[in-house]
Amino acid sequence: MATSLISSGSLTKRALRQAVRVFDVAATPYGVDRYVELVRPSWSSTEVRAKVVGVSRTTDRSVTLTLRPNGNWHGFRAGQYTQLSVEIDGVRHTRCYSMTNAATEGGGRIELCITAQPEGRVSQHLLRTARRGQTVALTRAQGIFTLPDVEPEHLLLISGGSGITPVMSMLRTRCALGWTKPVTFLHYALTASDMLYRDELQAMADTSPNVRLIRVFTDQPGTGDLDGFLSAAQLDGAGIAWTAAEAFVCGPTPLMDSARSLFDQANRGDHLHTEVFTLTQFAAEAGTVDGAVRFAESEIGRESDGTPLLQQAEAEGLKPLHGCRMGICHTCTRQLHAGVVRDIVTGELTNGPDVHIRICVSVPVGDVEIDL
Amino acid sequence: MTTVAEAHGLTPVQLDALEVELEALRARVVSQLGAEDVRYIRRVIRVQRWSEIIGRASLFLGFLPPFWLTGVGALSLSKILDNMEIGHNILHGQYDWTNDPALSSTDFEWDSSCPAKGWQRYHNYQHHTFTNITGKDRDLGYSVIRISDETPWSPANLGNPLYALGLAAIFDHGIMLHDVDVAQVREGKRPWEDAKPALRAGLKKSARLAFRDYIMWPAFTGPLFLLTLAANALANLIRNLWAFIIIFCGHFPSGVLEFTEAECEGESKGHWYFRQMLGSGNITGGRLFHIMSGNLSFQIEHHLFPDIPARRYQQIAPEVREICQRYGIPYNTGRLSRQFGSVIFKIFRFALPSRRTRTGSVPPAPRIEPVELLAA
Numbered sequence: 001m002a003t004s005l006i007s008s009g010s011l012t013k014r015a016l017r018q019a020v021r022v023f024d025v026a027a028t029p030y031g032v033d034r035y036v037e038l039v040r041p042s043w044s045s046t047e048v049r050a051k052v053v054g055v056s057r058t059t060d061r062s063v064t065l066t067l068r069p070n071g072n073w074h075g076f077r078a079g080q081y082t083q084l085s086v087e088i089d090g091v092r093h094t095r096c097y098s099m100t101n102a103a104t105e106g107g108g109r110i111e112l113c114i115t116a117q118p119e120g121r122v123s124q125h126l127l128r129t130a131r132r133g134q135t136v137a138l139t140r141a142q143g144i145f146t147l148p149d150v151e152p153e154h155l156l157l158i159s160g161g162s163g164i165t166p167v168m169s170m171l172r173t174r175c176a177l178g179w180t181k182p183v184t185f186l187h188y189a190l191t192a193s194d195m196l197y198r199d200e201l202q203a204m205a206d207t208s209p210n211v212r213l214i215r216v217f218t219d220q221p222g223t224g225d226l227d228g229f230l231s232a233a234q235l236d237g238a239g240i241a242w243t244a245a246e247a248f249v250c251g252p253t254p255l256m257d258s259a260r261s262l263f264d265q266a267n268r269g270d271h272l273h274t275e276v277f278t279l280t281q282f283a284a285e286a287g288t289v290d291g292a293v294r295f296a297e298s299e300i301g302r303e304s305d306g307t308p309l310l311q312q313a314e315a316e317g318l319k320p321l322h323g324c325r326m327g328i329c330h331t332c333t334r335q336l337h338a339g340v341v342r343d344i345v346t347g348e349l350t351n352g353p354d355v356h357i358r359i360c361v362s363v364p365v366g367d368v369e370i371d372l
Numbered sequence: 373m374t375t376v377a378e379a380h381g382l383t384p385v386q387l388d389a390l391e392v393e394l395e396a397l398r399a400r401v402v403s404q405l406g407a408e409d410v411r412y413i414r415r416v417i418r419v420q421r422w423s424e425i426i427g428r429a430s431l432f433l434g435f436l437p438p439f440w441l442t443g444v445g446a447l448s449l450s451k452i453l454d455n456m457e458i459g460h461n462i463l464h465g466q467y468d469w470t471n472d473p474a475l476s477s478t479d480f481e482w483d484s485s486c487p488a489k490g491w492q493r494y495h496n497y498q499h500h501t502f503t504n505i506t507g508k509d510r511d512l513g514y515s516v517i518r519i520s521d522e523t524p525w526s527p528a529n530l531g532n533p534l535y536a537l538g539l540a541a542i543f544d545h546g547i548m549l550h551d552v553d554v555a556q557v558r559e560g561k562r563p564w565e566d567a568k569p570a571l572r573a574g575l576k577k578s579a580r581l582a583f584r585d586y587i588m589w590p591a592f593t594g595p596l597f598l599l600t601l602a603a604n605a606l607a608n609l610i611r612n613l614w615a616f617i618i619i620f621c622g623h624f625p626s627g628v629l630e631f632t633e634a635e636c637e638g639e640s641k642g643h644w645y646f647r648q649m650l651g652s653g654n655i656t657g658g659r660l661f662h663i664m665s666g667n668l669s670f671q672i673e674h675h676l677f678p679d680i681p682a683r684r685y686q687q688i689a690p691e692v693r694e695i696c697q698r699y700g701i702p703y704n705t706g707r708l709s710r711q712f713g714s715v716i717f718k719i720f721r722f723a724l725p726s727r728r729t730r731t732g733s734v735p736p737a738p739r740i741e742p743v744e745l746l747a748a
Contacts, residue, residue, distance in 0.1 A: 026584060026589065026592075029581070035425065087410070087470075089406040090405065090406045090409055090410035090411075092472045321489075323497025324497050324500070326501075328496070329678075330464065330492065331497050333476075333477055356468050356478060
């Protein structure tokens with residue numbers, strides 16, 4: 001079952017890739033990629049890159065991109081995300097977006113729905129400038145928030161705002177697979193006009209067997225199918241058999257928190273699957289000392305003491321490559337996987353995921369993870 | 373004994389003020405970095421890639437002299453751009469702020485026998501931190517050439533000019549071995565075990581590049597094997613001579629001073645800046661010349677701000693010069709012929725015994741006064 005959800009590159013493409021490896025020696029030290037990209041920017045022998053083949057602006061706050069990834073994309077499972085990188089003013093920024101189309105769809109085509117966040121540099125940029133023919137960098141599909149291989153007796157998909165994206169893919173995949181057991185799709189949006197995929201969901205509920213759509217518009221009570229926020233009373237009142245369902249929840253932190261306590265209290269914690277999509281690291285304030293530091297490669301964690309990461313790594317007995325210890329030589333540059341750091345020389349804040357920092361002049365602000 | 377700073381009439385307070393001015397200048401440039409800088413470096417990279425493709429392709433017709441010459445020229449251009457404006461500058465982390473893996477100092481590898489990682493360690497750290505401190509800055513003299521009277525003379529130094537010529541011809545290998553610290557291992561200052569991994573990496577990389585230039589591509593051209601091999605060797609030689617000239621002009625023309633370890637111990641950032649300015653020399657020239665030298669023709673600006681994209685050095689040079697003037701710090705600049713002429717002079721001069729004097733730049737070479745330099 002799992003393999004049917006994953007489309008893969010054809011054999012000829014793989015043979016071509018082998019040939020490329022031989023030519024890599026002739027193209028030492030850069031590799032063949034760096035020459036081929038002169039003429040075909042979306043081609044690469046190792047990196048996942050995708051060409052934008054469709055752009056539609058569905059609501060005035062969101063844009064849906066259809067992408068055709070190159071052969072390094074190995075398909076995805078419904079609910080997974082990719083890290084998309086775009087360049088803004090010369091700086092590459094990376095954000096996670098869930099695929100929204102059915103995972104069964106052939107041709108390796110993927111769809112992403114990007115909702116502009118008020119402070120979201122990447123989402124605002126894509127909303128403004130995304131165009132057909134553009135090339136973007138991706139990562140292979142990631143995440144364990146996925147539709148089960150075996151059809152559950154009752155599938156409960158709960159989402160809030162732009163958290164609709166992974167569960168939308170799950171619902172579409174479920175329909176494409178021809179599953180017929182009951183599905184409840186419960187969605188919270190601020191207003192009716194804010195709701196993504198409103199018409200399509202309505203159509204699916206009308207035509208597909210056993211799909212029940214429940215809409216809640218939290219800013220406009222009385223306009224949706226239900227009012228208020230997620231609670232046992234709300235679910236019970238609507239006759240949703242949530243204590244017998246396999247539940248998938250994605251949305252803002254308060255929604256996730258109530259789902260967690262709800263299911264834990266009912267002893268159904270094992271049947272609740274969640275996906276975080278908000279960047280909590282933005283909440284961290286400059287000057288915060290407390291927080292946890294995680295050195296990912298060496299699997300060491302510690303409480304931050306507010307000193308530069310190089311010093312903290314050495315305190316744990318690590319010996320990272322470094323030089324001047326004053327931010328000049330870049331010998332100690334490492335990848336910040338997650339979190340925010342402050343440059344002690346300039347005071348500038350840098351946030352992950354996956355940006356390069358000089359650990360000799362970077363102090364953590366809140367929790368951080370680094371490739372050390 | 374007076375320190376270099378005292379000799380220039382600079383008090384610690386003035387050095388602090390110098391620091392504030394230069395940090396402000398730096399902050400201004402950093403705040404302006406953006407799409408323009410990325411477009412520029414990508415354009416240089418594109419030119420480099422195409423010139424390599426054109427160079428390699430031309431050699432398939434290498435039996436025709438114009439094609440052979442085009443091959444040599446295009447490959448030399450490609451290698452020089454790769455080593456100077458692209459490799460040197462990316463490896464300094466000048467484009468790390470872009471977050472683009474292709475421009476990242478951690479991932480970049482260049483067309484030089486010296487592996488990027490080892491070079492970063494010795495060049496970026498030792499050389500840029502301890503610039504022109506005799507005994508600590510191992511860029512100084514590259515261990516084989518005596519270019520200062522701080523180094524005691526020995527009869528072996530009579531070979532100075534020959535060593536320099538030899539070093540220039542195999543410059544990239546020289547840098548590779550230098551980073552492995554062969555000299556210090558020989559003197560027993562560094563255990564052999566320490567140097568081994570670096571040496572292995574260096575040899576592996578030079579073998580790979582040699583295989584590419586002297587076996588694989590010549591073999592691709594079939595009957596033209598020897599012609600292609602010769603063209604590739606010549607391109608490597610041209611790149612090496614050019615890099616040698618530019619790099620030696622950066623630090624050793626007369627007027628550039630050398631510091632002792634004692635006066636740099638626990639120095640302030642202001643003193644560090646001061647030392648960077650005195651330890652470097654610029655070369656004047658046109659736009660193409662600056663690009664081909666990786667903007668190391670703005671060695672002073674590069675040493676002040678090694679991680680600012682090099683194309684910005686030219687913009688800030690007038691301001692740096694003005695700051696120098698106000699603080700009475702000489703700003704060493706001159707034509708290539710003058711700067712390289714004095715390098716050659718030093719190489720010959722220090723082949724012979726010389727008495728140790730205070731500020732390094734000894735005898736006949738006249739001390740150039742700040743005023744005169746500014747007028748140059």
